[in-house]
Amino acid sequence: MPTRIFIDGEAGTTGLGIRRRLEELTSHYDIALLRIDSAARKDAEARRALMAQADITVLCLPDDAARDAVALGKGLSTRFLDASTAHRVNSGWVYGLPELERDQVERIRSAQFVSNPGCYATGAIALLRPLVEAGLLPVDHPVSINAVSGYSGGGRSMIESHEQEGGPPFLLYGLNLNHKHLPEITHYSGLARHPLFVPSVGHFPQGMIVSVPLHLVNLPGCPLPEDVKRVLEKAYDGAKTIRVCEADETRLLADTLAGQDGMELRVHGNGGQAVLTARLDNLGKGASGAAVRNILLMMGHEID
Template structure:
């Protein structure tokens, strides 16, 4: 029996994780520990939950996540953090199992695992193999455009969309300092900060991350087929990430309620648009957390 404490289980990601755990086979032997809602900010009560848990999953704002990690000092509990707080921190393993051949093993043995962000999951999946293969220079001026369902925009935005109709579409992060940028740059292998323009559409779940490139500006002027072959090789045999044929139209919510991600190389012979389609709450959040949890528990 493995005991799981979800610190912040009432939020969107926490609820998704709880539902996924409850849907797992009974034979997995997972028990969810729940704190009294009235005590969810009580330090002693949270410390008590951490003392009882084998794994604590943090679905909290960054500062609160750091507080929980400090509370767990000296305890025999492993931590999976879904916040932004520890994604590039020393001593933490990045929870993107498909990122490298050795990443699954690193997650299995880690005490501290940082769950990836939704936008970075798509961006890193597309760029890291190309940077490593030398087809995309680390200092290339990369632009990343992305659209997410409103479920990833927080409680206020969700209420705005579901109660009042909400805006059809909006760009945000236009100070060009989005909190996912350090993570994207670090794990993609980029040495130059990409230009990242995120947006939210009037649909609950789903996401597309897109990266346009001019082939003639890349070293050796590779073909679209060469880029696709590198991606195919990187994710061959992966259960949740696959490279699929390009399309002339993509809808962002097609993979809603799944834990999968599709990668594509769209092209006209001279230009390409790399796309990653996923569920911002699936492979981009709760689904990724369950994937990491099961690895951590050896299931």
Template sequence: MSSNGQATVFIDGEAGTTGLGIRHRLRHLPVTVRSIDPARRKDPDARREMMAAVDIVILCLPDAAAKEAVAMADAMGDDAPRILDASTAFRTDPAWVYGFPEMDAAQPAAIRAAARVSNPGCYPTGLIGLLRPLVRAGLVPADYPVCVNAVSGYSGGGRSMIEAHERDGGPAFELYGLGLGHKHMPEMTLYAGLAQPPVFVPSVGHFPQGMIVSVPLHLDRLPGRVAIADLHEALAAHYRGSDRVTVAEPCAKLAADALAGTDRMELRVHGNDALRQVVLTARLDNLGKGASGAALQNVALMLGLEPPPPV
């Protein structure tokens, strides 16, 4: 705790895109954010001292560095802080709680009680948000051959991608991850409840922030006579009362950057009754609900606070 009685937070990696976004959002919570002198930010002793002095450490580091930081915290025993990790290092680790509060009714309580919470990835947030309720409801079989197409703003791709897109002549649109082994696949498969990894084709557009995740479905490949309305209602029932995840009506077109700067996510079921085809879509900000906005929710829950209303 700080001298004013507020909980204390240290963001390890606060100078990166996600770290900056989290720090900006934490002004909405009654917490004190502590920082290491920039000259000592890579000093293990300085980091260890800071970890021992705060209530929560938020890791905004590459996977290998996040694992090193967690090992350092684990070695501190009773002095170890609670940790929220934004990397992919622990997202499928059974000893960690997955930080998607809307995933299940019990998830907020699990996050509140957890010593270790993994912040979800941006693409998985969209896919899990769409498919998990439908798989749980028995509308989409766990072994359905899922294909996922997604586009994100370039801000989620790190410094080199940001620099490439912000130069004149940056690429308008790129597919990537065409080796089909994207690092988000394990959490997508596990938390969506799928029996096999989906075919996942991510892409980057020439816009800073925003994201659409889309999943096509053939209704005749689903059990029974599933209708478009059944899928919509199952999603609406799952997220009823949420202030961050809404199930909206289908529309003729979607702009990927429409929710840029917000911490909300919109889910839709677009369909054609005659063709018996559906496209599920999730629209969110890759830096908002897909990263820093989710971290704000998780920090609030871990501290027993009410998450502030989403922007």
């Protein structure tokens, strides 16, 4: 019997990406995609009826609408995967980053409620959590994070502004220092206080670099760049979609992994200083690709 999947909010960028990827997998996995009539997308009764049929309901909705959708599905047997930020630090939900802990894959497999990680958060947590766990980075260290993303993650209006002639070349945003990914970055990195996070958008469709500058001489034991790299290599030994690479480039392009579901981590060092980078596709490992992997895990599968 096929696994029936309903994407609530499939008209958005993430929802369309998830559906396209799942359609490509139907020849390998027994999947049946349930679809709501476009005229009934906001009809609560019609949406609940599809949730009742679905084994997995994927939420690609704004935060408040995602919370309402979970309430709408109360009492049904469907499992939820939420792509919004609404439930990412909710104790009743499993965080959908399989590399987070050794048992995270099994937790995702068995969970009723899974929250898909944010794109920036995926890179930041992958860099920071192993260092905190290894004691190289104190939990109260004043961490700074800089990041640039392709414009496809910014919604319809941002996509339209970039795809018209004379679109913005670069945009710095989140300058209220309260970006919506901060709670999950802080929580799952193991930090005791929010980092200083400065995100930006470049004039390219897909791709992302998250970077963390560190004065290693100010950290306990004054670790060297190679010490940091060894910690990351140990943390992701055997990981399917995270690779620790040599930092032999003097420049790093943000869109190199566009269309792919992997992530590259690097430690760029010079004596007592280092810049840690995570390069990924904001719509791949950072959104739709991550969601599809979580769906497969919830189905009891794993991708090679």
